Amino acid sequence: MTKTSVSASISVKDAEIAKIVLMPGDPLRAKHVAERYLETPVCFNTVRNMLGYTGTYKGKKISVMGSGMGIPSMGLYATELYTQFDVDAIIRIGSAGGLVDEVHMRDVVIAMAASSNSSYGDAFGLPGHLTPVANYGMLANAVESAQQLGVHAKVGPVYTSDHFYYPTTEVNDKARELGHLAVEMETAGLYWTAAACHKKALSILTISDHIYTGEALSAEDRQESFHEMMEVALETAWRCVE
Ligand SMILES: O=P(O)(O)O[C@H]1O[C@H](CO)[C@@H](O)[C@H]1O
């Protein structure tokens, strides 16, 4: 019998979504993670080509699905996964631009918190500012996983921008001056959504370019080569799943 469950943007037929989902922005990075690391991966979503897969990793069920680019897309998919598919935790696995001098190309960054120029979090109604923060237990598991894998991950705040192409350099300059390790486009949206849904989230990033040195990786590298980040995320997910 065909079992189907559907939300506005996800349609799952004869498959299921695990309690924990890894989410790269790029759906082809999701496909790569599924094919490289999951046993018996099953594709559970193709709506809008936002590919999602469920398989097992060291005997535990884990899903991986694209989030698309930017806070609105991440917020939409994370909300549906948390509220309509009973997902407990999401780990973003993204690329990011290095901001500070201590961060280098291909470094793995674990986002403790995310400042942002987005007003997305205002909708949740807290007077002042709802701070987008990682789940501490997941963060601690990620740090331990990185240490065990010999990955020198850097932990700190990142900056989530609504703009990939900002017309001036001042936002990145200020974010760098205030100690943000990297700039990207989804982490604050994920952390706000997790808070609003009473769920868990963590963002792990790989430096794909450096805003102040001008170094940059190719699109193909961004899709397929971030294996340290993928392995830290999978080990973290494995520790977080019962
Ligand atoms: O590599 P992903 O996860 O897509 O993340 C980064 O890459 C995209 C921009 O190229 C934005 O989504 C940004 O956050």
Ligand SMILES: O=c1cc[nH]c(=O)[nH]1
């Ligand atoms: O959002 C992003 C992602 C990678 N590199 C950047 O400069 N910005």
